[in-house]
Structures are given as C-alpha cells and as structure tokens.
Amino acid sequence: xxxxxxxxxxxxxxxxxxxxxxxxxxxxxxxxxxxxxxxxxxxxxxxxxxxxxxxxxxxxxxxxxxxxxxxxxxxxxxxxxxxxxxxxxxxxxxxxxxxxxxxxxxxxxxxxxxxxxxxxxxxxxxxxxxxxxxxxxxxxxxxxxxxxxxxxxxxxxxxxxxxxxxxxxxxxxxxxxxxxxxxxxxxxxxxxxxxxxxxxxxxxxxxxxxxxxxxxxxxxxxxxxxxxxxxxxxxxxxxxxxxxxxxxxxxxxxxxxxxxxxxxxxxxxxxxxxxxxxxxxxxxxxxxxxxxxxxxxxxxxxxxxxxxxxxxxxxxxxxxxxxxxxxxxxxxxxxxxxxxxxxxxxxxxxxxxxxxxxxxxxxxxxxxxxxxxxxxxxxxxxxxxxxxxxxxxxxxxxxxxxxxxxxxxxxxxxxxxxxxxxxxxxxxxxxxxxxxxxxxxxxxxxxxxxxxxxxxxxxxxxxxxxxxxxxxxxxxxxxxxxxxxxxxxxxxxxxxxxxxxxxxxxxxxxxxxxxxxxxxxxxxxxxxxxxxxxxxxxxxxxxxxxxxxxxxxxxxxxxxxxxxxxxxxxxxxxxxxxxxxxxxxxxxxxxxxxxxxxxxxxxxxxxxxxxxxxxxxxxxxxxxxxxxxx
Numbered sequence: 140x141x142x143x144x145x146x147x148x149x150x151x152x153x154x155x156x157x158x159x160x161x162x163x164x165x166x167x168x169x170x171x172x173x174x175x176x177x178x179x180x181x182x183x184x185x186x187x188x189x190x191x192x193x194x195x196x197x198x199x200x201x202x203x204x205x206x207x208x209x210x211x212x213x214x215x216x217x218x219x220x221x222x223x224x225x226x227x228x229x230x231x232x233x234x235x236x237x238x239x240x241x242x243x244x245x246x247x248x249x250x251x252x253x254x255x256x257x258x259x260x261x262x263x264x265x266x267x268x269x270x271x272x273x274x275x276x277x278x279x280x281x282x283x284x285x286x287x288x289x290x291x292x293x294x295x296x297x298x299x300x301x302x303x304x305x306x307x308x309x310x311x312x313x314x315x316x317x318x319x320x321x322x323x324x325x326x327x328x329x330x331x332x333x334x335x336x337x338x339x340x341x342x343x344x345x346x347x348x349x350x351x352x353x354x355x356x357x358x359x360x361x362x363x364x365x366x367x368x369x370x371x372x373x374x375x376x377x378x379x380x381x382x383x384x385x386x387x388x389x390x391x392x393x394x395x396x397x398x399x400x401x402x403x404x405x406x407x408x409x410x411x412x413x414x415x416x417x418x419x420x421x422x423x424x425x426x427x428x429x430x431x432x433x434x435x436x437x438x439x440x441x442x443x444x445x446x447x448x449x450x451x452x453x454x455x456x457x458x459x460x461x462x463x464x465x466x467x468x469x470x471x472x473x474x475x476x477x478x479x480x481x482x483x484x485x486x487x488x489x490x491x492x493x494x495x496x497x498x499x500x501x502x503x504x505x506x507x508x509x510x511x512x513x514x515x516x517x518x519x520x521x522x523x524x525x526x527x528x529x530x531x532x533x534x535x536x537x538x539x540x541x542x543x544x545x546x547x548x549x550x551x552x553x554x555x556x557x558x559x560x561x562x563x564x565x566x567x568x569x570x571x572x573x574x575x576x577x578x579x580x581x582x583x584x585x586x587x588x589x590x591x592x593x594x595x596x597x598x599x600x601x602x603x604x605x606x607x608x609x610x611x612x613x614x615x616x617x618x619x620x621x622x623x624x625x626x627x628x629x630x631x632x633x634x635x636x637x638x639x640x641x642x643x644x645x646x647x648x649x650x651x652x653x654x655x656x657x658x659x660x661x662x663x664x665x666x667x668x669x670x671x672x673x674x675x676x677x678x679x680x681x682x683x684x685x686x687x688x689x690x691x692x693x694x695x696x697x698x699x700x701x702x703x704x705x706x707x708x709x710x711x712x713x714x715x716x717x718x719x720x721x722x723x724x725x726x727x728x729x730x731x732x733x734x735x736x737x738x739x740x741x742x743x744x745x746x747x748x749x750x751x752x753x754x755x756x757x758x759x760x761x762x763x764x765x766x767x768x769x
Contacts, residue, residue, distance in 0.1 A: 164248065164269045167240065167276065167303070182212055185230055190222060225306075238303045240278060242266065242313035249321055251275060254296045254359055256444025257318040263288045266305070266314045270359055273298055278305040278313070295443045297362055297421055332367035335360060336405050361411070365418050368393065369440055371404075372468060373448055376706075378508075380450075380466040382419075384412035386459050391415060398635045398707050399508070416454065416462050423452045431456055437535075438466070451535055469537045474516040481757070483748060486713040490629065493715065494518050497569075499626035500589040502576075504599040504607045510633045510709055511598040512537055515572060518596065519543065528567060532559035533574040548574070560584040564593075573597040579615040586616060589624040603745070604628040604714035605733040612727055622716075622724035630712040632745055634762035635704035641696035642703070642756060646687040652677075655750060655760070658769065662746040663738040681754045691756040708757055710749045710766060714742060 182196045191199075199215050210218070213227035229239040251267035254275060260266060265288055269276040275298040279285045285302070292300050305313070338360055372380050377395040384391050387409040395404045407415065420427045422443065423436030438450040451467040478487060493501060501518070503511045516538045519529060523542045534548045534556075548554050556573050557580040563571050564584075576582045576597045589595040601607040607628050612618055647655075652674070660670050668676065677688045693703025714720075714737050723733055738744075743751075749763030763769075 164245065167238070167245070168269060168271055181231060185216075185222075188230060190226060190230060191216065195221060228304075239306060240268075240303045241306045242278060242309040245313075247313075247317045250359060252317055252321045253363060254298070255292065257314075257322075259291075259295070259444040260314050260318065263291070264310055264314070265292060266310060266317060268303070270298070274301050275299070276301045276303060278303050278310060280305060280310055291442060294421065295362075296359070297418060298359070332364065332371045333405060335364040335367055336407060339364060339411060340408055361414055361418060365415070365422070366443055366445065368404075369438075369448075369450065369466070370445055372466075373440075373446065378468055380464075380468070382415060382464040382466075384416065384457070384461045384463060385409060386412075386461065398702075398704055399633060400635070400702075412461060416464055419452060419464055419466070420454065425452075425454065430460055430462060449535075469535055474520040474538055474540050475513060477517045477521045480510075480514060480517050481708045481752070482711055483743065483751070486629075486711055486743075486748075489713055489715055490518070490627065491521070493626045494522055494594075496594060496626060498589055498592050498594055500586060500621075500624040501594070501596045501626050502599050502607055502628045503596070503631065504601045504604065504628060505631045506600060506602070508633070509631055510707075511631065512574070514629065514631060514709070515596055515598065516540065519570070519572060522570065522594075527569040529570040529572065530559075530563040530566060530568045531572040531574070532556050532563070533572075556581045557584055560588065564588055564591075568593055570594045570596070575599070576611070582611055582614060582616055586620050586624045590620060595624075602630070603730075603734075604630045604712055604742075605730040605737065608724055608733055609730045612724070618725050618727055622721040625716045625721070625724070627716060628714045630714075630745060632710045632749075632766040633707045634710060634749065634758045634766045636706045636708045637691055637693055637756060637758055638696060638699035638703055638705040640698045640705075641694040642691045643694055644689050644691050644756065646683065647690045651760075652688050659747055659750050662744045663734070677754060688754070690754060691759065693759060708752070710745050710752065710763070712742065712745045712748065 182191075182200065185191045186193055186196055195216075199212060199219070199221075203210070203212065203215060213222070213224075213231070216222045217224050217227060245268060247266060247268045248270055251270040254270065255265065255267045255277075263285075264280045265285075266278040267275055268278055275292070275296055277289075277292060277300055279288060279302050281304065289300050289302060342360070368380065372395055375395060375397055377397050378399075379396040381394040381396070381401065382391065383394070390406040390409055391412055392406055393404045394401045396402075417427045419438070420434070420436075422438045425434045425436045433456060434454040436452045436454075438452055440446065440448045440450060449469045451469055453465045453467075455463045455465070457463050477491070482490065493499070503514050505511050512533075519531075520540060523529060523540065525542075529543050531543055531545045532548050533545060534550075536545050536547050539545060546559055548556055548559055556575065556577065560571065560573060560581065561584060571585075571588060571593055573581065573585055573595070574597070576585065576599050585595045585597055599607050599610065601610050607630070608621075608625075611621060656670050656673055656677075659673060660668075674688075678686050681690075682688050695701040695703045699705040714733075719736060720733065723736060744767075746763065746767045746769060749758070749767060750760075752758055753760050753763050
C-alpha cells in the first residue's frame with residue numbers, strides 16, 4: 140500500500156519538481172500561477188493528491204479524537220508509517236500555495252540572479268529562480284516563515300516575490316553553483332552602469348503617465364541601473380549624486396560631485412523621469428504618490444546587496460510637476476588620523492595641546508562641505524581612549540568609530556541638539572561633540588557644559604576664526620562665560636589635491652611670483668616676514684639651482700580621469716585663546732581687532748596656509764584663491 144501511495148505521490152500533477160526529471164521553469168511558473176490547493180483542510184488535500192485513501196483519513200481522524208491526541212494529522216500519519224515527513228511538508232506547501240522545488244533539477248534565469256547580489260543571496264539563503272510578469276520567484280529554506288527576507292527582496296527589486304521552498308540540503312550548493320556560473324558568463328559580457336543606461340535607451344518608448352511609465356520602477360533593468368549607479372558613485376569617490384529630471388525632450392541628467400566639483404556622468408531618456416525617482420523613493424521608504432512637497436529619506440545600500448554606505452536623499456519638486464533627487468553618500472567613512480588631515484606642523488602641535496585639556500570649548504568653523512565633521516572625528520579619534528566617555532549628537536551621523544556613543548538628532552520629534560546636550564549632561568560625559576551650534580540655546584548649554592568640567596567640541600558656519608566669536612556673541616552668548624570657556628577655533632576650507640602621478644614641476648614666472656608675494660604679505664599674519672625675506676625663504680625651500688621658485692602644474696592622466704586632481708585637502712587657520720583674546724571677547728571687540736591680535740601673534744591665514752601648500756606641490760594657486768575668496 141505504502142509503495143503505491145509513494146508512486147502516486149511522485150506522479151501527482153501539482154508537484155513542482157521530481158527527483159528523476161528536470162522540470163522546466165515554465166512548468167514551475169504554471170504551477171505557481173495555479174494558486175493554492177482548493178481543499179478545505181489538510182486531510183482532504185492529502186486524499187486529493189492520492190497520498191492516502193478516504194478510509195485511512197477517517198480512521199486516523201477517529202483515533203485522534205478518541206485519544207484526544209495533540210499530535211497533528213500529519214504527525215500521526217508519519218508515526219504510523221503511512222507517509223514520510225517530506226511528503227507531508229510538500230503537501231502542506233502545495234495546499235497553502237507554496238511549492239517545494241528540488242533545485243538540483245532547475246537552472247535559474249541569469250536575469251533573475253542579477254537582481255539579487257550574491258552576498259545577499261548567501262546571507263539570507265535566497266536563490267532567485269525566475270523573472271516573469273513583474274514577479275520574481277525565489278527559493279527559500281522556509282517560505283512560510285522567512286517574511287523579513289521576502290520584505291527585503293521586495294524592497295530590493297521592486298517586484299512581487301513568489302516564494303518556493305527548497306528541498307533540504309539543496310539550497311546552499313545551488314546558490315554557489317548558480318552565481319559561479321553567472322559570474323563566469325558576466326566576465327565575457329559585463330553590464331556596467333553605462334551599458335545598462337544604453338539598454339534602457341534602446342527599449343521602446345511609451346507614453347508618460349503621471350506616476351508610472353511603461354518601463355516602471357518594477358523593471359529589472361532599471362533596478363539594476365539604479366544599483367549600478369550608486370555603486371559607480373562609490374567607486375568614483377563621489378560625495379553626492381544629482382538626478383535632474385525634465386519634460387521631454389530634455390533627458391534625465393545625472394551628475395556626480397567628485398572632489399567638490401559637479402561632473403556630468405550620464406543621461407537617460409526623459410520617459411524615465413518618473414520611474415527613476417519612484418524607484419529611489421521606494422528604496423528610501425518615501426511616498427511615491429507625493430509630487431508637490433519635498434521629501435527627505437535615507438537609503439541603507441547594504442540592504443540592497445551593496446557595501447555598508449548610507450545615502451541621505453532629498454526630493455525637491457521642480458517646475459511642470461517634475462522632481463529632482465540629490466543623494467549624499469554617508470557612512471562607510473572612517474575617521475582620519477589627526478596627523479593625516481594636512482594641518483601645518485605648528486597648527487597640529489597647538490591643536491594637540493588643547494584637545495587633552497579636561498574642559499573647555501573647541502570650535503571648527505567653515506562653510507558647508509568644508510570638512511568640519513571630518514576634522515572633529517579626527518580630533519575625537521585622537522582622544523578616544525578607554526578612560527574617556529564621549530557622547531556625540533549629529534545630524535546625520537556620517538562617520539562612525541568604536542568607543543563613541545553617537546546619537547542621531549531628530550528635530551521633528553523634539554530631539555534637538557539642545558535636548559541632546561541636556562541629556563548628555565546627566566549621562567556622566569567627559570567629552571561632548573555637538574554637530575552644529577545652530578541657535579542660542581545650544582550654544583549656551585555648550586558653554587555651560589564646558590565650564591562645568593566637560594570638553595565640548597562643535598562646528599559653526601562662519602568664514603573665519605575671528606568671525607566665529609562675533610557670531611556667537613551676536614546670537615546672545617554672555618561674553619564673560621564665553622571668553623572663559625573658549626580654548627581654540629580652527630577655521631578651514633577644502634581644495635582639490637594635485638594628482639601626484641601626472642603633476643609637472645616648473646619655474647614660476649617672475650610676475651606671478653611677485654604678485655603671489657604681495658597677496659601673501661597683504662593677508663597679514665604668518666611670521667611677520669617682510670616681502671624680501673619671504674621671497675628669499677621661498678627660493679631657499681622651493682627653488683632650483685638658478686634661484687627660481689618652482690611650482691607644480693596639473694596635467695591629467697588616467698588615474699585622475701584627466702582632471703589633474705585626485706582627492707581633497709584642507710587649508711586651516713588656528714586661533715588659540717589667551718588672556719589678551721579673552722579681554723577682547725569680554726569687551727565685545729569687533730572681528731577686525733581679533734584678527735589684528737591673531738596676526739600679531741603670527742597666526743597664518745587661510746590664504747597663507749594655502750600658498751605654502753601650493754608651493755609644496757599639494758594643490759595649485761587657482762584652488763587656493765577660489766577657496767579663500769581672493
């Protein structure tokens with residue numbers, strides 16, 4: 140009897156795969172689209188499939204009732220030797236509409252595999268099998284309970300997921316085999332972001348609708364394109380991705396900000412305007428139906444099989460019902476050692492002297508995008524020891540490092556910088572870092588904390604060290620408490636670094652040298668050198684045997700994509716506090732008096748720091764003049 144039932148089971152019409160055959164993916168698709176077994180309960184499903192007879196079902200149910208057994212019907216049939224556990228599991232799967240497949244007999248589609256990165260497939264034990272009609276069939280170890288995996292795959296691909304359960308021990312080797320074969324095939328046919336863009340452009344045009352296009356956010360090529368675009372931006376060291384849409388015939392323009400400059404990357408036909416934005420909104424869990432209001436969100440690229448990089452996303456409504464998207468690449472960043480952030484030796488020594496103090500206020504100032512947060516984290520890495528408790532309040536958390544207790548502020552729920560500061564003061568801190576002093580309340584609490592035994596560090600959006608003092612006094616700080624708390628202010632800018640592989644050293648024309656010396660002396664500060672002494676020092680430190688001052692000129696090569704620049708570096712201006720400075724602050728002296736005091740003490744200005752680094756071959760004069768507004 141049992142052998143007859145097993146034979147009937149192996150030939151049952153609803154089974155997705157068998158041990159001795161190689162069922163086509165078409166057959167699997169047809170069985171999935173057929174829906175669940177219409178049986179009212181498991182016993183009826185077992186009878187309909189020919190696994191047991193009606194008499195066996197009645198006998199087992201009667202015994203279950205008589206014994207008041209808590210064992211399930213399937214468990215009793217297995218215990219009686221009527222069925223095997225695998226047969227019961229497969230019958231339940233088919234009855235509930237979840238098929239069981241033998242992956243040894245299936246060959247996944249390459250286009251389905253490309254939608255799910257290998258790292259994600261191996262981590263979640265999920266093998267994409269078939270892509271069809273906006274659905275992705277995925278084999279899982281447990282299709283009933285892997286709900287989080289299904290949600291992640293739906294978010295990753297933008298497709299409806301049809302799960303199937305893999306037979307035991309077949310999933311891991313099938314994943315390894317499938318991706319090994321895929322990567323071998325892709326080695327001959329690479330599909331980078333530009334190839335995917337060209338493939339999208341070749342697809343037939345369709346009329347635009349308000350939210351959807353024929354090539355909508357569920358299109359697998361578009362999904363791959365978005366993922367490849369982000370990966371390409373990471374590879375090219377971009378800080379931002381700008382996606383600019385427009386009405387036909389204007390194309391979707393995609394630009395990357397690399398080393399501070401926006402460069403054209405690629406374009407898509409205008410018909411993809413809505414689809415690209417909608418796909419990104421889905422990845423950031425934003426409202427795809429909202430087009431009139433700006434939206435903010437975040438994308439954790441690791442959720443989509445990429446590296447651990449977070450993207451802060453801003454959607455801005457533009458004219459004619461269109462929307463632009465700007466993605467800022469965050470996370471994945473590590474603090475830079477303090478002696479690697481291009482501080483001049485004297486500035487580095489002075490800064491190291493104040494950051495070890497037990498209390499006081501240290502400010503880093505500069506415009507947006509000038510590297511203030513990077514410098515703050517470099518400072519904190521220097522003092523981040525097991526003997527200090529460091530709290531940070533940031534918006535957003537861009538750089539992470541072990542040992543810091545980092546907090547993401549959220550003004551929408553009242554969790555502001557000021558609120559975080561008040562909480563930190565009750566949490567036994569040694570060092571507090573505030574992402575930005577935006578208002579009088581935050582600045583006041585920071586000053587009070589710095590006077591009560593805490594080292595406080597923050598950033599400020601000002602142009603120079605002297606202007607930072609004037610700004611804080613203007614927003615309402617008490618000059619006496621502020622002067623007592625202040626330890627130092629570091630102003631900075633970022634300039635592009637010359638590519639070391641193609642830069643060329645050449646003599647500087649005499650007229651340019653004379654003009655550079657005039658600029659240097661006119662900016663004040665420094666060591667108070669005369670013009671003649673300055674020229675003599677430059678010829679000694681940066682000259683050739685003929686006494687000509689040498690400079691570096693950018694050229695361009697493959698390593699720097701022809702720009703002549705590779706990476707960025709900082710220009711700095713350091714103002715340390717002393718009794719004379721505190722007296723000026725108490726008297727609310729204007730910024731020009733503070734500048735005069737700093738220059739009399741030999742503080743190099745931003746321009747002077749830039750010129751010294753230009754002569755050392757780290758950057759060029761055009762970058763220095765642009766960064767310092769000269």
